[in-house]
Amino acid sequence: MKASVFYRIASVLLLLFAVAHTLAFSQSDPTWGVDALLSSMRSIHFDVQGFSRTYWDFFVAAGLSVGVFYLFAAILAWQLRGVPSATLALMRVTTWAFALSFAAIAVVSWRHLFMIPIAFSIAITICLTAAAWTSAKVVAP
Numbered sequence: 777m778k779a780s781v782f783y784r785i786a787s788v789l790l791l792l793f794a795v796a797h798t799l800a801f802s803q804s805d806p807t808w809g810v811d812a813l814l815s816s817m818r819s820i821h822f823d824v825q826g827f828s829r830t831y832w833d834f835f836v837a838a839g840l841s842v843g844v845f846y847l848f849a850a851i852l853a854w855q856l857r858g859v860p861s862a863t864l865a866l867m868r869v870t871t872w873a874f875a876l877s878f879a880a881i882a883v884v885s886w887r888h889l890f891m892i893p894i895a896f897s898i899a900i901t902i903c904l905t906a907a908a909w910t911s912a913k914v915v916a917p
Contacts (some may be wrong), residue, residue, distance in 0.1 A: 782907035783857035786900050790850035798843035802836060804828045825857055848857075849874075854909070864911035871911055875904035 804810055817831040852874070856864065864871060882897040 777906070777910065779861065779907040779911040780857040782903045782910065783853045786903035786907065787853035787857065788848050789896060789900050789903065790846050791852055793900070794843050794846035794850055796892070796896075797846060798840065801839035801842070848856075849878075853904070861911060865913075868908070868912055871904075871908035875901065875908045879905050 804814060814832070817835060819830070821828045823829075834846055856874075857873070859867070876895060878901040882894070882901045885893045885897045
């Protein structure tokens with residue numbers, strides 16, 4: 777397959793990942809028994825550089841930042857699918873850095889998260905690695 781197909785698949789997966797993460801990261805299941813913790817995260821305020829914040833504020837900011845990053849990655853993958861093969865071959869550092877960053881996300885997901893982000897990050901890593909591998913085989917003119 778061509779690199780463009782792998783980038784297209786990765787882009788769709790990344791878009792789904794971005795939407796799912798953004799909508800679900802702050803949800804909790806009552807059976808987890810973390811209501812007191814979440815209440816504490818929301819209610820205890822402290823000053824940080826002149827702003828009154830809570831740990832919940834930091835949690836939400838981190839979660840939304842990840843969603844924005846995944847959306848950017850989806851757009852980047854979509855753009856890379858339209859780049860000519862010879863140009864992609866010249867962008868080896870970029871294409872491999874993209875793949876390796878998601879390999880790192882897969883490792884972090886495996887270590888600290890659960891099956892859905894693990895599956896998404898592994899599938900995205902496979903697509904980005906296949907795209908980088910395929911595009912590196914093209915000899916630039």
